[in-house]
Every structure is written in structure tokens, then in C-alpha cells.
Amino acid sequence: xxxxxxxxxxxxxxEAVIEVLQSDFLTQGPNVPAFENALTSNVxxxxxxxxxxxxxxxxxxxxALGLGKGDRLWTTPVTFVASANAGLYCGAKIDFVDIDxxxxxxxxxxxxxxxxxxxLKGTLPKVLVPVHLxxxxxxxxxxxxxxxxxxxxxxxxxxxxxxGSYLGGPIGNCAYSDITVFSFHPVKIVxxxxxxxxxxxxxxxxxxxxxxxxxxxxxxxxxxxxxxxGSWYYQQIELGYNYRMxxxxxxxxxxxxxxxxxxxxxxxQIALRYNVLLEGLPVEVPFQLDDTYSGxxxxxxxxxxxxxxxxxxxxxxxxREKGIGxxxxxxxxxxxxxxxxxxxxxxxxxxSEKYYSEAISLPMYPNLSEDxxxxxxxxxxSLLVSK
Numbered sequence: 001x002x003x004x005x006x007x008x009x010x011x012x013x014x015e016a017v018i019e020v021l022q023s024d025f026l027t028q029g030p031n032v033p034a035f036e037n038a039l040t041s042n043v044x045x046x047x048x049x050x051x052x053x054x055x056x057x058x059x060x061x062x063x064a065l066g067l068g069k070g071d072r073l074w075t076t077p078v079t080f081v082a083s084a085n086a087g088l089y090c091g092a093k094i095d096f097v098d099i100d101x102x103x104x105x106x107x108x109x110x111x112x113x114x115x116x117x118x119x120l121k122g123t124l125p126k127v128l129v130p131v132h133l134x135x136x137x138x139x140x141x142x143x144x145x146x147x148x149x150x151x152x153x154x155x156x157x158x159x160x161x162x163x164g165s166y167l168g169g170p171i172g173n174c175a176y177s178d179i180t181v182f183s184f185h186p187v188k189i190v191x192x193x194x195x196x197x198x199x200x201x202x203x204x205x206x207x208x209x210x211x212x213x214x215x216x217x218x219x220x221x222x223x224x225x226x227x228x229x230g231s232w233y234y235q236q237i238e239l240g241y242n243y244r245m246x247x248x249x250x251x252x253x254x255x256x257x258x259x260x261x262x263x264x265x266x267x268x269q270i271a272l273r274y275n276v277l278l279e280g281l282p283v284e285v286p287f288q289l290d291d292t293y294s295g296x297x298x299x300x301x302x303x304x305x306x307x308x309x310x311x312x313x314x315x316x317x318x319x320r321e322k323g324i325g326x327x328x329x330x331x332x333x334x335x336x337x338x339x340x341x342x343x344x345x346x347x348x349x350x351x352s353e354k355y356y357s358e359a360i361s362l363p364m365y366p367n368l369s370e371d372x373x374x375x376x377x378x379x380x381x382s383l384l385v386s387k
Contacts (some may be wrong), residue, residue: 002372003325005187005297006365008263016255020248029247031254036197038257043162043172045180045199047206050250051213054159054183054196056243058086058129061179061198064208065153067092067127074114075129075157076106077332077352083129083157084333094342095125096334098349100139102287104300104359106130107351108142115150124150131157133329134286135189135267135295137166140176159183160297162190163264167291174201179209184249187365189263189295190256192249208238216240266366267296270373274299274362277377281384282307284358298329302358308384312357318383319360324376327361 020031032050039048051057067073073087077096084094097114100107111128118124128147130138140156147154154177158164162182164171172180180199184192200206211218216238221228224235245253256263275285282304288294303315319326332352334344346353363376 001323001325002363002368002376003365004327004361004363006367007186007191008259008366010255010259012258013252013255016251017248020251023247025247027246028244031247031250032245035192035245035250035253035257038254039172039182039197039199042257042260043170043180043199045172045174046201047199047203049198049206049209049213050192050245050253051196051198051243052245052249053194053243054157054181054185055082055086056213056241057181057196057198057209058082058155058157059089059241060209060212060243061155061181061205062086062090062092062127063212064205065127065155065178071127072123072125073127073129074125075333076131076133077334077349078104078133078330078355079131079157079333080159080330081333081336083131084339086129087127092126094339096344096349096352097128098351099355101351101355103136103138103289104133104355105136105138105289106143108139108146111143112146115146115152119150125152127153127155129155129157131159132161132164132171132295134298134300135160135164136286136289137161137164137171137292137294139289140166144176153178156180159185159188159196161295162188163260164295165293171295172199174199178202179205184253184256187297189267189297190253190260192245192253192256195245195249195253197245211238212240213243214240215242263366264295267364268294270364270366270368271296271299273370273373274377277373281381283384296364298361299364300329300359300361302355303360303384305358310383312360315380315383316360319376319379322379324379325363328356328359329361330356332356 036048067090069091071092073092075083098110156177161171184195284302
């Protein structure tokens with residue numbers, strides 16, 4: 001089986017992890033802050049808070065922005081459920097903004113329309129979570145302009161997008177948002193095995209997220225309610241969580257970050273080759289927004305179903321049967337039973353639903369060989385053009 005995504009672990013990565021296993025620190029040690037420094041140095045943000053998953057980072061980010069019961073969080077339907085669930089964890093109400101049919105990201109025009117309507121109804125969101133699907137940045141300048149007008153905080157869900165850029169700046173620099181979140185799951189661009197991070201330029205938000213990450217506990221005398229009892233003393237001043245990243249994970253992340261540019265460059269080479277190999281077939285290849293450089297976590301094609309005369313399911317399962325580990329990213333969140341029970345239904349977000357009916361993620365990872373890529377196209381072609 002050729003998988004849709006796969007980690008690339010080098011001997012250097014292995015040695016970095018072994019070094020930690022042989023050290024005095026397996027959980028909270030020097031590698032965690034070193035990994036955070038690697039992230040801030042790479043993207044230019046002031047603070048990075050490494051966590052045990054991107055979901056944890058999203059939750060901590062929502063908490064730091066004060067999202068709570070009675071508030072609203074909006075995101076895109078075309079994302080993993082965590083982007084919306086983070087708001088539910090805080091007791092907030094969730095809604096969605098439909099996608100742009102070219103970029104598959106949150107559509108600024110749809111956002112503007114929905115904000116105007118929400119202002120009239122008194123239902124404006126407190127937090128917006130645009131998702132950089134496949135690694136390509138949303139049109140953050142347009143989104144930020146609207147959010148400033150309506151006093152909405154922004155969390156960029158850049159789980160797919162480390163190594164990418166927007167308007168000449170690295171994704172993650174928080175130039176257009178309050179907080180940016182990365183994922184380091186094994187199929188992502190760089191991995192820590194499992195993990196995530198929240199980045200911000202705001203000192204207070206960083207301080208709050210650090211508290212939520214570590215049980216709400218502090219050893220900082222300036223934050224305590226009474227003088228310290230001694231060097232052992234700490235206080236829990238918030239209800240926090242155990243969202244910390246281990247030193248083992250961080251060591252792998254540091255090693256992987258050395259190859260970030262190489263990973264993304266290889267992904268672009270693979271994507272360009274896919275673009276050529278797919279010419280003439282009844283599919284749409286990914287669109288690139290001007291002034292962006294995608295991290296290319298995913299390579300998603302859309303089937304021209306009217307030309308194929310076969311179903312989405314037929315093509316998908318035909319690829320799987322021939323050992324091509326394709327996937328679909330994603331089932332629109334509003335169609336999940338948990339969200340349908342809240343009142344969402346088919347037809348609410350037509351562009352997202354149309355995308356879902358046509359999208360297939362082809363294998364995309366740095367060490368995908370040309371032979372394997374040729375095999376993907378061979379099988380796909382046979383399914384698309386056979387009578």
C-alpha cells in the first residue's frame with residue numbers, strides 16, 4: 001500500500017531521541033524550550049508553547065482568548081473536527097463559514113456576509129478559526145481586516161502549514177492573528193510523534209497558554225496570592241490541563257526542524273510532477289493563491305464527476321483496492337452526527353459539501369518515489385478513462 005502520508009525519520013532523528021532516553025530528562029527537560037526556540041526562530045513569532053497535540057493547543061488558545069459559555073466560535077466546515085471541538089470544550093456555540101471553491105479555504109466574501117448578518121442579530125463570534133487547508137494560507141489580510149472591524153479574535157489553524165508563507169512572511173508569525181497553531185502528527189510536515197504548538201506575539205496570551213498547558217500551576221512569585229513557602233512551593237491559580245510536550249517528542253521535533261525546508265521543497269517537486277501527470281484527465285488540481293507558498297501537507301484533486309460518469313466512491317475504492325492509500329480531507333464538520341444534533345443539516349454550506357463530494361487526497365510525502373507516483377497516476381487514469 002502506498003500511503004497518503006508518511007513520516008520521514010532519519011538516523012539523526014533516531015539519535016536525537018536516543019540521547020534523551022539516555023539523559024536525566026524524559027518529560028520536562030531542556031529540549032522542550034529548545035524546540036520552542038526553533039519554532040520562533042523559524043517563523044518569527046515572539047512566543048511558542050509546545051503541547052502534546054494541536055487539539056490541546058487549539059483548546060489552550062481558545063481559553064487564553066477568554067472563550068466561554070455563551071460565546072461563539074466560527075470556523076470552516078472543511079477541517080478536522082478539532083478546529084470546532086476546541087470551542088465546544090469551552091462551552092461556546094459553533095458555526096461555520098463556507099469555503100472558497102478555488103482555494104478550499106474559508107471564503108472572505110462569505111465571512112463578510114455572515115458577519116453583517118450576525119451583527120444585526122447580535123450573534124457575532126468572539127473567535128474565528130480559519131484553517132490553512134492542505135498547507136496553503138487563507139487570505140489572512142482580508143480575514144484580519146474583517147475581524148478588526150467586528151472585534152473578533154483570530155486563531156490560525158495552521159496544522160497543515162508549517163514551512164509555508166503568506167505575503168512574503170512565514171506562516172506562524174501571527175502578523176494577521178492573535179495565535180497560530182501547528183500540528184506535529186506523524187503525517188504532518190514535521191513530526192514529534194504526536195504534538196502541537198501555539199504561537200503568539202502577545203506576552204499575556206503566552207502566559208495564559210503556559211498556565212493552561214500545565215495544570216494552571218505557577219512557580220512565579222509575582223503571580224501567587226501569598227508569599228512563597230519555600231523553593232518547593234507552587235500554586236494552582238487556574239483550572240489547567242496536562243497538555244505538556246515531553247522532552248522525547250521535542251528532541252525529535254528539533255531534529256526534524258533542521259529539514260523543514262527540504263521537506264517542503266520535496267513536496268513542491270512532487271506536486272509539480274503531479275500537475276504534469278494529471279494534465280488531460282477529468283480532475284481539478286490544487287489552486288495556488290497569489291503571494292502564498294503552501295506547506296503542501298496534502299495534494300487534493302477534485303473529480304469532474306460529470307465527465308467521469310462514475311461516482312466519487314467508485315474512484316476512491318478503486319484506488320484503495322489497487323494499493324493506493326488515498327484519503328478524503330475532510331467530511332464537513334457540520335454533517336457529523338454530533339453537529340447535526342445541534343441543528344446543522346445538508347445544504348447549509350453548499351461549497352463545502354460539493355468539495356466533499358469530489359475531493360480525493362493523493363499520496364504526498366517527501367520520500368514518495370517517482371515510481372510510486374507513476375503507479376498512483378496509472379491506477380487513477382485506468383479508473384477515470386475506462387469504459
